[in-house]
């Protein structure tokens with residue numbers, strides 16, 4: 001069978017369970033079983049029949065998300081629990097992932113329009129260029145191939161391709177269920193009047209920050225499939241110092257890691273009546289990945305400077321040992337921590353050389369209870385203890401920590417950079433505060449570095465010369481921070497325009513787009529991150 005013998009009209013269609021619902025404006029929506037609402041266009045069937053399984057052709061909006069559907073017919077009344085939402089398509093394989101987990105199909109529709117559809121679980125026989133007929137079922141936000149039949153093996157290059165619009169199909173996410181979040185908050189706290197932040201999509205569902213202005217209380221709420229969870233930030237006045245018999249003017253520092261090298265940054269600070277922990281990172285190598293947590297007595301608080309593994313990698317271990325202790329970082333650090341710690345767990349599970357320090361439930365509990373405070377504003381996590389995060393300029397979200405209790409104070413810089421980079425502005429020395437005690441990184445303290453511009457120019461010229469002479473360039477880089485900086489330097493460099501390295505420009509630009517369209521750090525693939 002050749003491509004010309006196939007009737008490709010309607011070669012991308014869905015079977016969707018749901019019911020039709022009119023809106024106030026007279027429009028009709030197909031409300032799917034997961035609460036997704038799809039606008040109906042050109043429907044010719046009786047829609048007043050409650051829940052049913054519908055045979056539809058989807059259309060996508062400018063972002064590739066399915067926004068409306070045309071109902072072709074009703075397959076049968078009622079919802080059959082045993083049947084899933086299904087998609088049928090006839091399309092050509094244009095790309096296969098390296099491990100054969102995902103396949104991209106190009107589907108030709110009417111009027112020369114094309115769609116690119118991503119399906120998981122490809123048939124092992126699939127090869128780029130082949131035409132296949134597939135049935136896929138919806139699993140979460142992906143489409144998984146249930147049945148596939150090869151139709152031809154015509155190479156792509158032999159088919160004339162008209163100039164057409166290509167769209168990428170993304171399954172629609174259901175709207176965030178704000179009412180469920182409000183209900184969960186009411187059930188947990190017994191109070192109403194909570195204001196919700198914009199919902200954040202996580203792997204397991206939705207998440208909001210909540211603030212009750214009347215009661216000055218903050219909380220975090222999660223809603224997953226059929227479950228909800230609330231964590232209310234503790235009121236500092238509820239906290240009582242563990243040891244009330246100590247000298248309230250004390251300021252004692254005990255390094256629990258990183259004092260003589262890089263890795264496992266962790267400091268115990270006894271300030272006034274409190275025991276505060278600053279950072280809780282891991283060592284990338286060796287048999288002793290953790291800081292000396294056994295020297296902790298009764299910690300009252302954990303503060304985190306930034307999301308590199310040597311500063312945050314052991315936080316789930318800390319939380320498992322001291323589940324009642326508050327953990328606080330900046331909002332940027334928490335966002336990156338989601339990626340870094342999740343990746344770290346994956347590496348621990350898949351790498352026989354590294355021991356598993358925590359499991360998935362430790363990780364999820366830690367991330368859920370990791371509180372945030374903005375940079376530049378004083379807050380009081382324990383009675384009388386003033387804390388301020390100061391912009392550190394090292395990576396996105398990085399902060400120095402200033403602590404004060406009574407007349408005693410301490411400044412912990414964490415990792416910092418006074419020069420601005422492409423992803424964050426530099427630390428301003430004027431923002432640092434005088435303190436009784438200073439803990440600072442000294443990794444490059446004895447070195448004088450050339451200016452950033454000089455280093456970038458040297459790197460870009462070296463890459464250009466290798467590529468121009470037909471070589472390939474492989475740049476090992478720490479996943480969080482350096483990798484984004486190098487990609488941005490390459491993408492925005494005039495060197496490649498001048499030297500006409502079209503090959504390199506193409507590769508860098510496609511890699512860069514893929515990485516930079518996500519949040520910083522989402523390309524992290526290793527937990528041996530230092531910096």
Ligand SMILES: [Zn+2]
Pocket residue numbers: 306308394415530531
């Ligand atoms: Zn760092």
